Amino acid sequence: MNPSRVFVFTLGTLSAIGGFIDIGDLVADAQVGARFGLRLAWVTLFSVAGIMCFAEMAGRVALKTQRPALALARSRFGPRYALFGLIGSLLVTGLLITAELSGVALALELASSVHYLAWIPVVVLLVALVLWLLPFEAMERIYGVLGLTMLVYVVAVWKLAPDWQGLWSSATTLKPVASESWPVYLFFVVTLIGAQMTPYEMFFFSSGAVESRWRPKDLVEMRINVIVGFPLGGLLAIAIQAVAFLVFFEPGVRVEHLSETALPVGIALGKIGLVIAIVGIFAATFGATLETLLASSYDIAQYFGWSYGKLQVPARAARFTTVTLVLLLASGAFALTSINPITVTIVAVACSAALLPFLFLPVLLVANDRELMGELANGWLSNAVGMITIALSLLVSVAAIPLLILTRGGTA
Amino acid sequence: MSEHVSARIALLDKQIVDRDRLAFGRVDDVELSIPTEGALPRVEALHTGAEALGDRLGGVLGRWIGAPARRLRSDGDAPPAIDPELVDQVDPFVKLRARFHELEGVAGFEHWLARNLVERLPGAGHAAE
Amino acid sequence: MTRGAVLALATLAVIAGALWYLQAPPRSAGAYRDRAANVVDSVHSQVQVARLWLGAVESGEVTHPAAIIALQEADDDAARALGDFEQLDPPAGTDEVRHRVSTLTGEAGGALAQLRIAANRGEWQRLPRLGRPLPRLARRLDALERETSP
Numbered sequence: 166m167n168p169s170r171v172f173v174f175t176l177g178t179l180s181a182i183g184g185f186i187d188i189g190d191l192v193a194d195a196q197v198g199a200r201f202g203l204r205l206a207w208v209t210l211f212s213v214a215g216i217m218c219f220a221e222m223a224g225r226v227a228l229k230t231q232r233p234a235l236a237l238a239r240s241r242f243g244p245r246y247a248l249f250g251l252i253g254s255l256l257v258t259g260l261l262i263t264a265e266l267s268g269v270a271l272a273l274e275l276a277s278s279v280h281y282l283a284w285i286p287v288v289v290l291l292v293a294l295v296l297w298l299l300p301f302e303a304m305e306r307i308y309g310v311l312g313l314t315m316l317v318y319v320v321a322v323w324k325l326a327p328d329w330q331g332l333w334s335s336a337t338t339l340k341p342v343a344s345e346s347w348p349v350y351l352f353f354v355v356t357l358i359g360a361q362m363t364p365y366e367m368f369f370f371s372s373g374a375v376e377s378r379w380r381p382k383d384l385v386e387m388r389i390n391v392i393v394g395f396p397l398g399g400l401l402a403i404a405i406q407a408v409a410f411l412v413f414f415e416p417g418v419r420v421e422h423l424s425e426t427a428l429p430v431g432i433a434l435g436k437i438g439l440v441i442a443i444v445g446i447f448a449a450t451f452g453a454t455l456e457t458l459l460a461s462s463y464d465i466a467q468y469f470g471w472s473y474g475k476l477q478v479p480a481r482a483a484r485f486t487t488v489t490l491v492l493l494l495a496s497g498a499f500a501l502t503s504i505n506p507i508t509v510t511i512v513a514v515a516c517s518a519a520l521l522p523f524l525f526l527p528v529l530l531v532a533n534d535r536e537l538m539g540e541l542a543n544g545w546l547s548n549a550v551g552m553i554t555i556a557l558s559l560l561v562s563v564a565a566i567p568l569l570i571l572t573r574g575g576t577a
Numbered sequence: 578m579s580e581h582v583s584a585r586i587a588l589l590d591k592q593i594v595d596r597d598r599l600a601f602g603r604v605d606d607v608e609l610s611i612p613t614e615g616a617l618p619r620v621e622a623l624h625t626g627a628e629a630l631g632d633r634l635g636g637v638l639g640r641w642i643g644a645p646a647r648r649l650r651s652d653g654d655a656p657p658a659i660d661p662e663l664v665d666q667v668d669p670f671v672k673l674r675a676r677f678h679e680l681e682g683v684a685g686f687e688h689w690l691a692r693n694l695v696e697r698l699p700g701a702g703h704a705a706e
Numbered sequence: 707m708t709r710g711a712v713l714a715l716a717t718l719a720v721i722a723g724a725l726w727y728l729q730a731p732p733r734s735a736g737a738y739r740d741r742a743a744n745v746v747d748s749v750h751s752q753v754q755v756a757r758l759w760l761g762a763v764e765s766g767e768v769t770h771p772a773a774i775i776a777l778q779e780a781d782d783d784a785a786r787a788l789g790d791f792e793q794l795d796p797p798a799g800t801d802e803v804r805h806r807v808s809t810l811t812g813e814a815g816g817a818l819a820q821l822r823i824a825a826n827r828g829e830w831q832r833l834p835r836l837g838r839p840l841p842r843l844a845r846r847l848d849a850l851e852r853e854t855s856p
Contacts, residue, residue: 230669232592239603240590245634248642278771297700416754417848419747421783424776425755431768432758439768469627470592470603471687478702481599483691486701570724576744637710 184366185398187453188268195426198409202335212361213399215554223371236467260513262496267506268450289497311448318404321433359518365460462489518565521558592670595677605630622658750847
C-alpha cells in the first residue's frame with residue numbers, strides 16, 4: 166500500500182481534531198461529562214452530522230471553483246453583507262486564537278509545572294516558526310497524526326471497565342440530572358454546539374482543499390476526509406465526556422481546568438496514559454491555534470482579494486503575511502493580560518453559537534448555485550440536512566447569549 | 578471593452594489577478610463617464626483598495642474602512658486606478674495584461690510591506706520575481 | 707435619530723443591562739443562600755478533585771508536575787470562591803449562613819493550601835497524612851450545601 170495514501174485523510178482529521186478537540190471542547194466535554202454524564206451525547210451526534218454536511222459542501226465548492234467557500238461571499242452577496250460576516254467571524258475566531266494559544270501553554274504547564282503565562286511567548290514563537298517553515302501539507306500531516314494520540318481517551322473508557330448499560334441509559338436520557346436545572350442543561354447544549362460546530366472548521370477545510378490543489382476528480386478523496394475525520398472527532402468528544410463522567414460525576418467535581426480534563430486518563434492508564442493525553446492536548450490545541458489563526462487571516466485576505474496562503478513565497482503575499490503575524494502577536498499579548506483562558510473560551514463559544522446560521526447560510530446558497538457548481542451542485546440530501554441544520558442553529562443562535570448571561574456561564 | 582456588460586455583475590467585487598495570475602485585490606469601485614448625453618456610460622477606470630471600497634460603502638462603516646488607506650496615501654498621488662484597456666478577461670475573475678508590479682500606484686501597501694517588512698525576514702523570497 | 711444610532715444605543719443598553727445583572731450582589735435572603743450554596747459546592751468540588759489527585763499520586767498514576775499544577779488550581783479556586791463570597795454583604799437574617807459557610811470553607815481552604823505547599827516543596831511523602839481530613843471535610847461541605855440551599 167502506497168504510504169502516501171495513508172495521509173489522504175489528514176486534512177479531514179486535522180480540521181476535525183481542531184474543531185472537535187480544541188480548548189473549548191476539551192473543557193466543555195469534560196464539564197458536561199462530569200455534570201450530566203452522557204445525557205448530552207446526542208448534541209455531539211447532531212454537531213457531527215451538521216458539520217459534515219457543511220464541510221462537504223464547502224469542500225465541494227472549493228473543488229469546483231478553486232476558491233474557498235467564503236471567498237465567494239463578497240462576489241455573490243455584496244461587500245456590505247460579507248463585511249458583517251467577516252467582522253462577526255473574526256470576533257469569534259479572533260478570541261479563539263487567544264484561547265487556543267493559552268491552551269497550548271496550559272498543556273506545557275501541565276507537563277512542566279512552569280506557569281502557563283511564561284509559556285505564552287514560547288508558543289507564539291513556535292507557531293510563527295511552524296507557519297513560516299512548514300508547507301501546508303506537512304503541517305496537516307504532523308498534526309493530523311499527533312492529534313490521533315487523543316484516541317487514548319477511547320482506550321481509557323475501555324480500561325475503566327464501565328457499566329456499559331449505565332452509559333447507554335445515560336446517553337439515552339434526554340433531560341438534566343436531578344441536581345441540575347433546565348437552563349443550565351440548555352446552556353451546555355448551546356455550548357457544545359458552539360464548541361463543536363465551529364464555522365472555522367468548515368472554512369479551514371475548504372481553504373485546505375484549495376491549498377492541496379484538489380480538483381473535481383478529487384471528490385471522493387474529499388468526501389473520505391469528511392467521513393473519516395469528523396466522526397472521529399465526535400467519537401473523541403464522547404470519549405472525553407465518558408471518562409469525565411466515570412471519574413467525576415459521583416464525587417461531584419465541577420471541571421474548570423485542563424488538568425481535570427487529563428486526570429481521568431491517568432487514573433485509567435497510569436502515568437504513560439497521562440503523558441499521552443498531555444501530548445494529545447498539546448497537539449490538538451496547537452493545531453487549533455494554526456487553524457484559527459489561518460482561518461482569520463484567510464478570511465481577511467479573501468475579502469479584500471489579496472494573495473494569500475502557501476502557494477507563493479511570503480514576499481508575494483505581504484499583506485496576508487503581515488496580518489497573520491499581527492493577529493498572532495495581538496492574541497499573544499491578549500493572553501498575557503492573564504485573562505482567564507477558560508472564560509475567554511466560554512464567551513467565544515457562546516458567540517460562535519450565536520453566529521452559526523449567518524455563516525452557514527452563504528455556504529448553502531453558493532453550493533446550490535447551478536451556474537457556478539454545474540453538476541456538483543447540491544443534491545436533495547445535502548439540502549435537506551443543510552436546511553434542518555440551519556433551522557436548528559437559528560434556535561441555538563437566539564438562545565445562546567441569553568443563556569450565557571442567565572446561567573452566568575453555567576456556574577449558577 | 579466593447580461588449581455591453583453589466584458593470585455591477587461583471588465587474589464589482591470581482592477578484593483581480595495580474596498576468597502571472599497573482600491575486601492582489603478586488604474591483605472595489607468602478608469609475609464611469611458618460612461621453613455624450615443619452616449614450617451608454619464608459620468605464621474610465623477600475624478602482625481597488627480599501628479607500629475605494631470605503632467610498633463606495635459610504636456611511637460610518639465606509640469611513641472606517643477607508644480611513645487608514647487614505648491616511649497612508651500621500652496627498653500628491655491620485656487614488657489607485659486601473660486602466661480598463663489592461664483588462665484581458667472578466668470571467669471568472671478580472672485578469673490584467675500587465676504584471677502587478679508594473680502598475681503605478683496600485684496596491685501600494687502591498688509593495689511597501691513587502692519591501693520594508695516581509696522581505697527582510699529570512700526565507701521570505703522576493704516580491705518581484 | 708438615524709436607524710443605525712437607535713440600533714447602537716439599544717445594543718449598548720442590552721450590554722449594560724447584562725453586565726449589571728452579572729455583577730449585581732444578591733439582595734434577597736433567597737438569592738444570598740443560593741450564592742452561598744454555590745460557593746460551598748465549588749469548594750466541595752475542589753476538595754474532591756484534590757482527593758482524586760492525591761489518590762492518583764499515591765498510586766503512581768500521575769506525574770508530579772501535573773499534580774503540582776492541579777493542587778495549586780484547587781487551592782486558588784477555593785480561596786477565590788471564599789474571597790468573592792466574603793466580599794458580599796449578607797442581607798437581613800443570613801448572618802448565620804455567612805458564618806457557617808466562611809468557617810467551613812476556610813477550614814477546607816487551609817487543608818488545600820497545606821497540600822499545595824507540600825507538593826511545591828516536593829514533600830510527597832507528607833501528602834497522604836495532609837490529605838486525611840479531606841474526606842470528612844467533603845461530607846461536611848456536602849451537608850452544608852444541602853442545608854444552605856433555599
